[in-house]
Amino acid sequence: GAGVSQSPRYKVAKRGQDVALRCDPISGHVSLFWYQQALGQGPEFLTYFQNEAQLDKSGLPSDRFFAERPEGSVSTLKIQRTQQEDSAVYLCASSSPPPDTQYFGPGTRLTVL
Amino acid sequence: DAKTTQPPSMDCAEGRAANLPCNHSTISGNEYVYWYRQIHSQGPQYIIHGLKNNETNEMASLIITEDRKSSTLILPHATLRDTAVYYCIVGYNNAGNMLTFGGGTRLMVKP
Numbered sequence: 001g002a003g004v005s006q007s008p009r010y011k012v013a014k015r016g017q018d019v020a021l022r023c024d025p026i027s028g029h030v031s032l033f034w035y036q037q038a039l040g041q042g043p044e045f046l047t048y049f050q051n052e053a054q055l056d057k058s059g060l061p062s063d064r065f066f067a068e069r070p071e072g073s074v075s076t077l078k079i080q081r082t083q084q085e086d087s088a089v090y091l092c093a094s095s096s097p098p099p100d101t102q103y104f105g106p107g108t109r110l111t112v113l
Numbered sequence: 114d115a116k117t118t119q120p121p122s123m124d125c126a127e128g129r130a131a132n133l134p135c136n137h138s139t140i141s142g143n144e145y146v147y148w149y150r151q152i153h154s155q156g157p158q159y160i161i162h163g164l165k166n167n168e169t170n171e172m173a174s175l176i177i178t179e180d181r182k183s184s185t186l187i188l189p190h191a192t193l194r195d196t197a198v199y200y201c202i203v204g205y206n207n208a209g210n211m212l213t214f215g216g217g218t219r220l221m222v223k224p
Contacts, residue, residue: 042214
């Protein structure tokens with residue numbers, strides 16, 4: 001079946017631009033997670049949704065980062081006024097109860113020049 | 114969540130078993146041990162998880178010590194496609210529990 005998909009796969013932005021990254025979770029999956037992975041590091045948690053409710057956003061590094069999942073399926077991670085330190089791979093994962101394993105998408109590689 | 118300690122890198126000959134260790138001495142009673150791997154330029158892929166008993170699936174076996182302070186992931190017949198970074202993660206099996214990745218072990222399978 002279809003897995004988690006993310007778009008775009010690659011994004012180059014000039015410093016100061018706004019970007020929007022999309023995640024299509026596995027159909028029917030209630031939980032959705034965003035992670036950030038810097039080069040050579042393991043992924044780090046950003047935020048978590050249960051259906052349309054954002055229940056944990058403790059990992060968002062600044063108020064320039066904003067995530068939404070208005071209809072409880074597709075999610076968008078938006079980064080405003082991008083900075084060079086935002087360059088990373090942004091990973092989306094989804095899971096479904098009973099508490100299940102997280103299935104990851106391929107990620108979006110963001111490069112801020 | 115408890116922290117884990119893994120060797121940064123390991124080599125394995127193709128066709129041989131790969132045994133990847135993980136220390137998690139501060140694991141609490143109801144935390145699970147999860148293993149994920151990440152092949153270059155892909156998202157992490159779930160391998161296996163367990164609480165107390167040893168587990169086996171089509172990908173690997175997970176051996177957890179009786180005191181639960183360490184575990185070993187076993188790939189019985191490693192292939193070149195198993196070259197990846199392997200992450201050992203401990204955490205609660207609750208909805209919404211984010212995964213806390215460490216540095217992982219970079220496994221290189223050599224012909």
